[in-house]
Amino acid sequence: MQKGNFTITLKQLMFVVVFLLLGSATGLWITGQGAGLVTGLLTLFSSESTAIYQASDNGFNRESYPDIEWEALLPENEKALIGRQATEPSTSSEIPLHEQVFQSIQRTFDSNYQQALVSTNTVSALNNTPVSLNGFIVPVEANAEREITAFFVVPYFGACIHYPPPPPNQIVFINLGSMGLSSIDIQQAYTFSGVLTTGLYEDPQGTSAYILDAVHIAKYGGKNAQGSFHLEGALAN
Secondary structure, eight states, rough: EEEEEEOOOOOHHHHHHOOOOOOOHHHHHHHHHHHEEEEEEHHHHHHTTTTEEEETTTTTOGGSOOOOOOOGGOHHHIIIIHHHHOOTTTTGSSOOOOHHHHHHHHHHHHHHHHHTTTTTOOOOOTTTTEEEEEEEEEEEOTTOOEEEEEEEEBBBBBTTBBBOOOOOOOOEEEEEETTTTOOOOOOOEEEEEEEEEEEEEEEEEEEEEEEEEEEEEEOOSSSSSSSBSOOHHHHHO
C-alpha cells in the first residue's frame, strides 16, 4: 500500500490489526465483558486444531451440536436411582466410609437399582437429536491398517476394560465405517459431536442403547481430560 512517500507493508498492516484487536479485548476485559470473547476465541482456535475426525470437508458448526451431560441419557426414574450419584463426584468424599459401605450393601439388595445397572431404557426425546458428548473411547473394531473404525463412548476411563461396563443407556456406539482413527489415546477424553439415535448394539465388551452418527471428534481440553465424567464407583458397585 503506497500513497506519496508513505508505504505500509502487508506485515505492518497485520501487526496494526492485531494490535487493535488486543487493545479492544483488553478494554472489554477491564469492563467485565471480555470473558465471553476470550472463551469464544479459545473455542474457535482450539476445537479445529485438536480435531481427530471430521465427516465432511464443508466445515463444522459447533453451535449446531449442543452439549449434553451423561445424566441426560437416563430416563427420569433411573436418574433418581443412579443419576445423581453418577454425576456428582464430590458426593462420596463427603460421606463417611462406613456409610458408603452400608449404602453399597443396600444397593446390592435393591432390585430396582440392580435393574438400572443393566437398563436399555432410553430417552425418546433424544432420538435423532444433534448433540455433543464428552467421554472416553473403548475400541470395538479395527481395519487392516489397525485404525479404530468402531468403538464405544463411555463416561469414565477404564469402563469395559478395567471396570465393569456402565448400563447400556450410559454407553454410546459409534461406527465410522471405512474411515478409522489412527492415533487415539484411550486415557484421553474426547468430545463427540453428531446425531444421536436410540438403538442397541451388542458386543462382548458391553451393550449400548444409543448410537451416534459422528460428524466431528476432537480432544477434550477441560478438567476431566483424564478421569471421569461421573463417579464410576456409583455404577460399578
